[in-house]
Amino acid sequence: MAYHVLVVDDEKLIVKGIKFSLEQDGMQVTPAYDGEEALQLIKDSNFDLIVLDVMLPKMDGLQVCQQVREFSQVPIIMVTAKGEDMDKIMGLEYGADDYITKPFNILELKARIKAILRRSVKKAPAEGSKNILKARELELSYDSRRVFIQEKEVNLTAKEFDLLELLMENPGKVYSREKLLDTVWGYDYPGDVRTVDVHVRRLREKIEANPSEPKYIFTKWGVGYYFN
Known part of the structure; x- marks a missing residue:
């Protein structure tokens, strides 16, 4: 089955670009444009990964990440326009798995998404080994x-x-x-x-x-x- 990715950003052109690129790799992409919408979608659906912008209307990405971690361990990549180290580390403090800073290369984002998805897939133990x-x-x-x-x-x-x-x-x-x-x-x-x-x-x-x-x-x- 195709991976299902939630992409959250209030800049619709960015969402459209990421969605198009991921769909070219056979992934299913759901867009969201504010924090409240994203949180509700996460509660209602099963996503394999979330790309989550920090600066969002209604509820910022860090708040969304923090609330999601109360009920789900779905992998989250934070996206921030800020380059300060503390902003990046703060994203990780709230439970994010990774971060990328705008402006980013879509190929780099895809590489990070694929790396996390590969590691997140439940691995079958080798034959004869304990699980x-x-x-x-x-x-x-x-x-x-x-x-x-x-x-x-x-x-x-x-x-x-x-x-x-x-x-x-x-x-x-x-x-x-x-x-x-x-x-x-x-x-x-x-x-x-x-x-x-x-x-x-x-x-x-x-x-x-x-x-x-x-x-x-x-x-x-x-x-x-x-x-x-």
Whole structure:
């Protein structure tokens, strides 16, 4: 089945351009032009990914993202006309999986969309392998892409799950932030290695009893991160 993408921007020409380009790749695209309309569509429909502009009428993109994260972990790419780092990081703080800054190349946006969709597809485990990863009280399910702590589900975004999955599959292996960007995000992510720091911090807040004294995800100072 075709991927279903929601594109939210109050600039109709931008929506039209993205819609045309994604439809050329066989995707189904639903447009929305303000935050309230977008939120209602997300509640009423099942989307595989959302492209969400920050500056929207009625309700801005950060508010939409924050409210969506209360009931859904659908991948979200934030679009912002602002180039300041804090705006980008704020988008991630609210639960976005990625961001792109206007003006952007449609080919770059498509590459990011495809990378996230590839990683978000539920992967069937290799024949003969187990479909569950366990580490003490932490359990990760490949089939359902769900994570549990002491049998209680923890809601992770697509990128948080991918990050945890990679680290759990390679315990003790230290990954630099650059390597994590390349492996988890799946494309050259220019400059913003802090994106990894934000995701690791959010992940720790969700799976660690005491994020400041982690027992799962450790920092190798000056190098990167590893799973214990």
